[in-house]
Amino acid sequence: MDGHPGRQRLSDFDALEDVERREVLLHLADCGPCRSIWLDADPSRAFALLEIDSVPTSSLDGLTARINDAIDAVEARPAARRAGFGWASLAASVLLTAVIGGYLVSRPGVEERPIVAGTSVVQPDEFAGSGIEVMTPADADVYDLTVGDTQIVMIFDERLDI
Amino acid sequence: MPLSRDEHELIRAAAAGDRRAFDELIRLKRESVVRTAYQITGDMDDALDVAQGVFLKLWRGLEQFDPRRRFDTWVYRITVNAAIDMLRSRGPRGMLQPLPDEPGELEAVEKTSVEERIDRRRLQQAFLRLAGALAPRQRAAFVLREIEGQETSEIAAALGVTESTVRNHLLQARRTLRAGLEREYPGLVPRKSRGDGEEGC
Numbered sequence: 342m343d344g345h346p347g348r349q350r351l352s353d354f355d356a357l358e359d360v361e362r363r364e365v366l367l368h369l370a371d372c373g374p375c376r377s378i379w380l381d382a383d384p385s386r387a388f389a390l391l392e393i394d395s396v397p398t399s400s401l402d403g404l405t406a407r408i409n410d411a412i413d414a415v416e417a418r419p420a421a422r423r424a425g426f427g428w429a430s431l432a433a434s435v436l437l438t439a440v441i442g443g444y445l446v447s448r449p450g451v452e453e454r455p456i457v458a459g460t461s462v463v464q465p466d467e468f469a470g471s472g473i474e475v476m477t478p479a480d481a482d483v484y485d486l487t488v489g490d491t492q493i494v495m496i497f498d499e500r501l502d503i
Numbered sequence: 504m505p506l507s508r509d510e511h512e513l514i515r516a517a518a519a520g521d522r523r524a525f526d527e528l529i530r531l532k533r534e535s536v537v538r539t540a541y542q543i544t545g546d547m548d549d550a551l552d553v554a555q556g557v558f559l560k561l562w563r564g565l566e567q568f569d570p571r572r573r574f575d576t577w578v579y580r581i582t583v584n585a586a587i588d589m590l591r592s593r594g595p596r597g598m599l600q601p602l603p604d605e606p607g608e609l610e611a612v613e614k615t616s617v618e619e620r621i622d623r624r625r626l627q628q629a630f631l632r633l634a635g636a637l638a639p640r641q642r643a644a645f646v647l648r649e650i651e652g653q654e655t656s657e658i659a660a661a662l663g664v665t666e667s668t669v670r671n672h673l674l675q676a677r678r679t680l681r682a683g684l685e686r687e688y689p690g691l692v693p694r695k696s697r698g699d700g701e702e703g704c
Contacts, residue, residue, distance in 0.1 A: 370621055387626060388650060391630060392538075392650050394627065396541070405526065407555050408529060408554075408559065412559060
């Protein structure tokens with residue numbers, strides 16, 4: 342900018358376009374008389390001069406690399422998550438089935454029954470007269486996954502509506 | 504400022520996954536993002552962390568950008584929210600440092616007489632200190648209006664508040680900063696009588 346911006350431009354400072362605003366700021370940073378007019382209404386306007394301070398280039402160059410590294414890391418994550426998801430999903434399904442199956446067999450009021458891993462090993466006759474409803478597992482697959490004191494039994498029977 | 508055609512193309516290409524176009528967008532926007540984040544958080548390391556998060560968010564969300572809207576407003580909105588979150592999460596810093604000098608700046612400064620020149624380094628220190636007394640949204644509104652030169656409507660969009668609220672934030676911020684300047688930095692912004700300026704302008 343050649344010379345001083347003039348009173349009009351100083352009073353219209355807030356409405357100036359970006360480029361013109363920056364030119365005026367550069368002038369104001371070094372021109373006491375113009376600055377005194379500009380700051381007359383509000384000295385806190387002086388902080389607008391901080392706009393012409395540059396962020397160090399070294400910080401900005403490093404930033405681009407940081408951003409790209411962060412993007413690479415994020416882009417790599419979904420693939421890994423998808424790969425692990427299948428196994429996690431299967432494990433969760435097995436566990437859920439085990440817990441539900443175990444609950445159905447060992448729910449309160451249900452006496453302990455001899456169950457052996459395999460197919461069609463539970464004998465309904467053993468529960469006759471006990472009031473316990475026993476489904477005939479003639480066509481069912483029963484798996485004992487008991488761990489320690491926790492009885493976990495999986496029953497696969499198409500008649501079980503769970 | 505309306506979106507330039509070049510910038511529009513860059514956004515579209517980056518949204519389609521073009522990393523080189525996105526790098527160019529970073530180059531165009533990084534300084535204003537870092538400066539805004541710095542003026543709000545008062546710390547360069549925090550500002551760089553905020554900027555990294557902002558660009559990561561932009562990369563993941565560019566597809567949702569509506570080209571009829573102003574890209575800078577969207578960028579400012581993400582920046583300001585991230586900076587405010589950072590400011591709130593870590594509390595006020597004990598010691599705030601102004602931006603380091605760029606090489607060559609001192610040489611340029613030599614050309615101007617000491618009396619005429621405003622000490623921007625001290626001005627930055629004063630701002631960081633006095634702005635600590637502002638509520639995060641007041642501070643953000645002031646930074647966007649006075650330091651980044653944004654319109655009130657754009658600030659309202661960036662902060663997600665009404666223009667009236669922005670004007671209230673600005674009023675409070677200016678009042679606090681003006682009082683702080685007069686009380687704590689009386690010689691920092693030299694002021695002459697109205698007549699003294701006639702010579703210059």
